[in-house]
Amino acid sequence: ERWISPLAVRFSQGKIHPFFHERGxxxxxxxxxxxxxxxxxxxxxxxxxxxxxxxxxxxxQGVLVTLDNRRLYALQRFALQ
Structure with missing residues (x-):
């Protein structure tokens, strides 16, 4: 397990669904x-x-890409507040 800034990670998809499956x-x-x-x-x-x-x-490409686009989106939005 490593800790890095969510802003250093790229998305693996062009768009995400606005809801988590069980979390809303x-x-x-x-x-x-x-x-x-x-x-x-x-x-x-x-x-x-x-x-x-x-x-x-x-x-x-020298980049990190997520498999969890909704989680990354939430973390990036939080980090930019």
Whole structure:
């Protein structure tokens, strides 16, 4: 498990559905995301109410791409607030 900025990850699809299967609208799930201080560090960590985002490293392009587009969208929107 690695911690990286959600803004450093690309989407794997051009559009996403606005609802999580069991959690409801993305906008509602975003209200459950918390920001936590990291002990001994200057950065903060985003704590979502859902499992970690799965990533693929596309070595040829040098990018990270998600398999979880709705989760990434929620994290990116939260990070930009």
């Amino acid at each position: 609208p993305i906008s509602e799930v975003m209200l459950q995301i918390k920001l936590k201080n990291e002990e001994g560090k200057r950065c903060k960590r985003i704590e979502p109410p859902f499992p970690p985002v799965r990533l693929l490293h596309l070595k040829e």
